[in-house]
Amino acid sequence: MQAKEWLIKGKSYLSEVPLESVDSKISQRLHVSMIRGRLQLTTDHVIYSWEDLYRNFRYASNRINWKKFKPKNVLVLGLGLGSVIQILERKVTYPLSITAVELDEGVLYLVKKYSASKFRSPIQYLCADAYDFVQQNRQKFDLILFDIFVDDYIPSQFESLAFTKKLASGLTPGGLILYNRIAMEPSQIMQNMEFYDQAFSKVFPDAEILQIKTNWVFASNKHLLKS
Numbered sequence: 001m002q003a004k005e006w007l008i009k010g011k012s013y014l015s016e017v018p019l020e021s022v023d024s025k026i027s028q029r030l031h032v033s034m035i036r037g038r039l040q041l042t043t044d045h046v047i048y049s050w051e052d053l054y055r056n057f058r059y060a061s062n063r064i065n066w067k068k069f070k071p072k073n074v075l076v077l078g079l080g081l082g083s084v085i086q087i088l089e090r091k092v093t094y095p096l097s098i099t100a101v102e103l104d105e106g107v108l109y110l111v112k113k114y115s116a117s118k119f120r121s122p123i124q125y126l127c128a129d130a131y132d133f134v135q136q137n138r139q140k141f142d143l144i145l146f147d148i149f150v151d152d153y154i155p156s157q158f159e160s161l162a163f164t165k166k167l168a169s170g171l172t173p174g175g176l177i178l179y180n181r182i183a184m185e186p187s188q189i190m191q192n193m194e195f196y197d198q199a200f201s202k203v204f205p206d207a208e209i210l211q212i213k214t215n216w217v218f219a220s221n222k223h224l225l226k227s
Helices: 003-012 055-063 083-089 105-114 130-136 161-169 186-203
Strands: 017-024 028-035 038-042 047-049 073-077 097-102 123-127 141-146 171-182 208-212 215-219
Touching: 003 017, 003 028, 017 105, 028 105, 038 105, 055 083, 055 171, 055 208, 055 215, 073 083, 073 130, 083 141, 097 105, 097 130, 105 123, 130 161, 161 171, 161 186, 171 186, 186 215
Parallel strands: 073 097, 073 141, 097 123, 141 171
Antiparallel strands: 017 028, 028 038, 038 047, 171 215, 208 215
8 A cells, every 4th residue: 555545544534535526427426535444435415335334234244144155146236336345255255256237337437446456256347227137137146235226215116026026036046135225214214114015025035124223134034144
């Protein structure tokens, strides 16, 4: 790490250090900052990723029984700066085969500039609509990580029973889906419960809800979680 990078990292433990902002056709503006020694990606309203401090997936990954669950092929829907990949790579000792689907060209530009060199696994980056990708997908994945937001909401097409069934069709037998949702406001909690009751738990009867402060993560198979 160069001296300038060390200086930025050191300053970030005292206050946020803005690094870059870019326009986004999806989220209007995207901001990369360093905070507490980690890169954070935000919009004007919410955090999209924050390396290993992205607590919703960090907590969810800590609940997985990694002695039982050994994924090889991973699908990431919604990339951010790749926090979910960094967290996942800390849990396994072997390289994974990762397909990352991200619609926002601004996000892809930023992840390739700031994070891609940190990943150990080979990653196929696809600039595509995740809904269309899932509809057309014929590949099977051991682990699917859903982390799609436009600011603080999930587009409604990702909350239907039909989409959930199609998502499940891309999962290998014994695989796992982690579906991230925001749960800050009563309306969001009600919407989460509606989606869980009317779609997610119908497709995945062994599902479990992991409640992580302002987020809920739906896990498709509770038998792959630690008790």
